[in-house]
Amino acid sequence: KVKLLDSGMYYFKNPTKPRLRAVTWGLFERLDGGEQFIVMNTHWAINSEGSHLRLEAAEEMASLALSLREKYGAPVFITGDYNCNETSEEYLLFIEKSGFADPKYDSEKIGVACSTYHTIGTPAKTGTLPGIDHITVSKDVELLYYNTLVDDNVVNASDHLPIYIDVFIK
Numbered sequence: 001k002v003k004l005l006d007s008g009m010y011y012f013k014n015p016t017k018p019r020l021r022a023v024t025w026g027l028f029e030r031l032d033g034g035e036q037f038i039v040m041n042t043h044w045a046i047n048s049e050g051s052h053l054r055l056e057a058a059e060e061m062a063s064l065a066l067s068l069r070e071k072y073g074a075p076v077f078i079t080g081d082y083n084c085n086e087t088s089e090e091y092l093l094f095i096e097k098s099g100f101a102d103p104k105y106d107s108e109k110i111g112v113a114c115s116t117y118h119t120i121g122t123p124a125k126t127g128t129l130p131g132i133d134h135i136t137v138s139k140d141v142e143l144l145y146y147n148t149l150v151d152d153n154v155v156n157a158s159d160h161l162p163i164y165i166d167v168f169i170k
Helices: 051-072 089-098 152-157
Strands: 002-011 022-030 036-043 076-081 133-137 141-148 163-169
Touching (some): 002 051, 022 051, 036 051, 051 076
Antiparallel strands (some): 141 163
């Protein structure tokens, strides 16, 4: 379905756990249409490591995303465990610096939008609580659908719930 054209890894400047606190990225091309897009994935510092590290990560990741967008001229999708919710200073700083959209709020249709973190084996909270796992996208993508998967299989598999989006690349 896709071909990997380029890829890389960026380590945050002040990580407490260097192998865990990074951004991986890949430039992909659809085989059937030739459209290109960039997918990035990250894992920001946890609370005990300090919110100042997430603030630094927000700035660094925004800069990286914008530079990749400019270099390749392709839409950017970022997934990951930001370890902060969408009302936090760190997340809002990233959104401000990058200009990216949050499909949880900006999609044409929203399925389940709930907290993505829970204790393994316990029921997930399916209210509209903020989550710590996010997908953010550059604004040159049409956001069609956002959903959080909540069923026994995923609740028992991890302490995070998977989220997904459906998009149209302009």
